[in-house]
Amino acid sequence: MFFFPNKRAPMIVELAACTAALAVLKFYLTGRKNAHMPYWDPPQGEGPYHAILSMRENIKNNVKMHAYPMLNWLGLVKIDIHWINDPKTAREVFLKNDSAYGHLDMKGWFDLNSEYRYRTKKHIKWETCNADETGMLRDFKRSDPEGSKIGKLCRKRVMEVLAKKSLEPVWMEAIEREIPGMVRRIKEEGKNGAVPFYPFDNVTMPAAMSVLLGVSFNIDCSTQESWIRTMINYSCKALHTLTRLDGHKLFLVLLPRWVRNLIPISLWPKWTGELQGFTTEIIELIETHNKNWQVGDDSSSLIAPLETDRQKGLCTYWDIVHTLQAMILAGADTTATSTASCMRQLAMNPPVQQKLYDLLAAQDFRADSFTDCHYLMAVMYESYRMCPMVWRSLFHVVTEDMTIEDYKFSKDDFLAYSHTGVCFSERYFPDPYKFKPERFLDENGEFKKNENLMPFFIGKRSCPGQILANLEVFHFMKNLIKEFRFEVSPDAPIDTTFTEKGWHTLWSHGAHKEWNHHFLMPAENRILCIPRH
Numbered sequence: 321m322f323f324f325p326n327k328r329a330p331m332i333v334e335l336a337a338c339t340a341a342l343a344v345l346k347f348y349l350t351g352r353k354n355a356h357m358p359y360w361d362p363p364q365g366e367g368p369y370h371a372i373l374s375m376r377e378n379i380k381n382n383v384k385m386h387a388y389p390m391l392n393w394l395g396l397v398k399i400d401i402h403w404i405n406d407p408k409t410a411r412e413v414f415l416k417n418d419s420a421y422g423h424l425d426m427k428g429w430f431d432l433n434s435e436y437r438y439r440t441k442k443h444i445k446w447e448t449c450n451a452d453e454t455g456m457l458r459d460f461k462r463s464d465p466e467g468s469k470i471g472k473l474c475r476k477r478v479m480e481v482l483a484k485k486s487l488e489p490v491w492m493e494a495i496e497r498e499i500p501g502m503v504r505r506i507k508e509e510g511k512n513g514a515v516p517f518y519p520f521d522n523v524t525m526p527a528a529m530s531v532l533l534g535v536s537f538n539i540d541c542s543t544q545e546s547w548i549r550t551m552i553n554y555s556c557k558a559l560h561t562l563t564r565l566d567g568h569k570l571f572l573v574l575l576p577r578w579v580r581n582l583i584p585i586s587l588w589p590k591w592t593g594e595l596q597g598f599t600t601e602i603i604e605l606i607e608t609h610n611k612n613w614q615v616g617d618d619s620s621s622l623i624a625p626l627e628t629d630r631q632k633g634l635c636t637y638w639d640i641v642h643t644l645q646a647m648i649l650a651g652a653d654t655t656a657t658s659t660a661s662c663m664r665q666l667a668m669n670p671p672v673q674q675k676l677y678d679l680l681a682a683q684d685f686r687a688d689s690f691t692d693c694h695y696l697m698a699v700m701y702e703s704y705r706m707c708p709m710v711w712r713s714l715f716h717v718v719t720e721d722m723t724i725e726d727y728k729f730s731k732d733d734f735l736a737y738s739h740t741g742v743c744f745s746e747r748y749f750p751d752p753y754k755f756k757p758e759r760f761l762d763e764n765g766e767f768k769k770n771e772n773l774m775p776f777f778i779g780k781r782s783c784p785g786q787i788l789a790n791l792e793v794f795h796f797m798k799n800l801i802k803e804f805r806f807e808v809s810p811d812a813p814i815d816t817t818f819t820e821k822g823w824h825t826l827w828s829h830g831a832h833k834e835w836n837h838h839f840l841m842p843a844e845n846r847i848l849c850i851p852r853h
């Protein structure tokens with residue numbers, strides 16, 4: 321107000337100017353390119369449960385895409401996610417399009433970790449550490465053909481190993497090795513069926529981590545309990561900080577690298593330092609593997625084909641480290657939660673559990689391959705539908721301007737698929753609140769997939785570990801149901817009404833700010849595991 325000595329009229333002008341400036345700022349912060357796209361501002365608070373409500377509502381109203389505020393950090397870092405609510409559109413976008421495969425949020429995690437290593441010079445191999453060499457997680461984009469080629473190659477190599485039919489017995493052996501430990505830990509923690517507990521922490525997670533490390537590095541980890549615990553702690557923290565859209569991480573990630581590096585490291589998120597040990601563990605595992613192996617030798621590990629490519633100059637050392645790191649952080653928690661959820665679903669559905677038990681008992685629990693027990697596969701897929709471990713696709717960042725139907729997107733916009741909304745939509749799954757494995761059986765009683773259920777998603781970034789994941793859940797469940805009957809406990813009540821109303825009480829309504837609540841969390845996870853013998 322000090323520009324004008326004469327007060328009245330200019331004050332009005334200034335007020336008008338301020339209002340206009342605020343409007344411009346507001347438009348800049350909140351303006352949206354696709355004004356005709358419905359916007360969902362959650363009344364109760366953000367978080368998976370609320371995001372899923374928005375998906376369900378929009379699917380019901382035939383809205384193919386809607387926007388949702390995933391992050392608003394003092395208005396400075398503001399991210400809207402554009403949700404694709406329809407499986408057909410998702411297939412169009414992710415199977416036929418090359419511009420939806422950026423990983424800004426995840427790439428940022430690798431950037432911060434690598435730059436921390438380089439700047440602090442404290443940890444092994446800091447001198448060579450390269451934040452851009454993220455292996456299979458490199459962005460796939462036309463503007464970086466070389467990087468995209470390496471990213472796709474790393475992914476292809478890992479998937480080739482996991483798809484080798486000849487290696488299936490090796491994976492099965494790694495899985496079966498875990499069973500005695502799982503049975504023992506269930507009996508201990510559940511006090512022989514007397515106490516309800518969540519089987520994730522001490523049963524399914526250690527087993528899944530042990531299998532994953534065993535398969536990745538060709539080692540037997542079944543007796544290394546305390547080291548497995550260390551790797552679990554690292555991988556859980558890594559997964560949480562990688563997938564979580566937190567303002568602190570994104571604020572740093574969105575800065576140009578040179579600006580970021582002017583910011584004292586003490587102001588970076590704490591986990592960048594705490595997770596250096598995780599990278600060191602991966603490096604040491606690779607070095608140990610390579611000491612006993614050279615190009616041309618047989619090896620069932622995931623490293624061997626990558627290392628062979630590196631020696632031909634097709635990828636770099638850090639591409640291998642980061643690819644393995646991505647596999648370890650993504651592959652244990654997912655499988656472990658899926659197995660624990662399947663146990664919980666059976667506890668909630670005694671007739672289904674009994675049918676599965678009878679079918680497996682009739683073949684003396686000798687179901688070596690998926691086709692030996694179609695019903696178990698159907699139970700697993702129905703459980704993936706009812707309790708989606710990954711409740712949405714990853715956030716896919718647009719790498720160049722693109723149009724989806726009549727919506728326009730530009731570089732760095734976020735896209736995701738409304739996986740859980742589709743799972744609980746009457747349109748795609750009639751009677752969606754009922755646990756019905758029969759949905760996944762054909763008229764001959766054989767397992768059939770339903771193209772509307774995409775638990776591992778689709779396209780060039782779909783889950784590279786899905787073969788191993790299914791093998792693990794199948795063999796874990798087959799063995800566990802042989803030993804235990806799963807029951808809901810009155811001390812840990814779970815709504816088993818299988819109605820829409822019951823569905824709302826099944827899930828925690830917590831917000832993203834809470835630890836874990838960027839995952840869809842059941843309100844109650846504990847069940848009784850009663851030994852059958």
Ligand code: HEM
Nearest residue numbers: 646650651654655658710713714776777781782783785789
């Ligand atoms: C039942 C268990 C699992 C489920 C439900 C699951 C599901 C998924 C889903 C939905 C995605 C995101 C795909 C997208 O948005 O495009 C994903 C990505 C990923 N998964 Fe899995 N997964 C499981 C197990 C595993 C295992 C065992 C591994 C490793 C052996 C693994 C490694 C990965 C990796 C590395 C990615 C990121 C891929 C990329 O962005 O390029 N997952 N998974």
